[in-house]
Amino acid sequence: MPRKPEARQKLLAAFEHLVLTEGERAATLDAVAAQAGVSKGGLLYHFPHRQALVDAALARCEELAAEDLSRLTASPRGAAREFLATSVYEDSPLDRSLGVAFRLVQAREPGARETCARVERHWYHAVLEDVGDPVVATAVQAMGDGLYQQASMGLLPESSAEKRQILERLLESLERLAP
Template identity: 50%
Template sequence: MPRKPVARDAVLDAFEELLIGVGERAATLDAVAKRAGVSKGGLLYHFPNKEALIAAMLERLDSLAGEDIALMAAAPEGAATYFIRTSLWSGSPMDRSFLAASRLAEVAHVEARRRFAAIQQQWLDLIAADVGSGMAKAVLYMGDGLYLNAMWEGGPASSADGRQGDVEVLLAAVERLRG
């Protein structure tokens, strides 16, 4: 009888938490099982090795990014405005998945880097359709800078409230780019 998907999700959540908190090397299968509250055998039932765990986490990232990209494409305010507004840490599943995968990319995990490049290209395509291809990277870098500066100043625990003024300044810049 198959195990409940809840255990699988708990393992993925624990893996993401460890990647974010202590990095890839410390996110061992033993540490993940302990954090998830499952036996190592329970973890291995779902993920026979660390690469299988990484693959599942990257699939989760793709799924969450796909949902976000669909919202971005449908945003009445335009893709560029949507991208800037959503470039603040909110603690969402997308934020956690994105940050965890970035920890893999930091250690040159090829598949994580490939997935990031694919997601970024989709963002760029939507932003370019909104503000033009010449300005799309400027918007992308604005959002990335907003996100990274918030992370450097306070990490995932930082409040988005203190960054709202920055968001408004960047949105005014986006309107000038559209001009």
């Protein structure tokens, strides 16, 4: 029996890690291979070219987002509140994957924009179905995106106490908008 291709997942994780912490430019083939503890030849065995890494990262993002969507719609406190509450960057697999996707959009990687657009649309519809009001849904989506924007720029405070305060303020806003 062949060994399990565990290197493939390590490579993808290494790619995500490098994109998130060092920027897309730093995620070169050599860097990804080194980060994963895999030879360059091994990398190119699993991902015959760089685009394959990008595609895999985007596919994983859509996969995780789809899982998250069913979690949102099933939440007892409603999709809107659940969406906001989990929009604060917490380094979950989805957070990481989404952060990677956002950066790939900025790097003008083919397909990245479409992936993010689909994910956004699904979330918007889930929130809208929850609150019923397009005004509130638009506000919730903008706030969620704003949190990601701040997180992806490293503008959010480090301490979870301060992050919690920001989150509570946004949830309080939602409470006033959709009591």
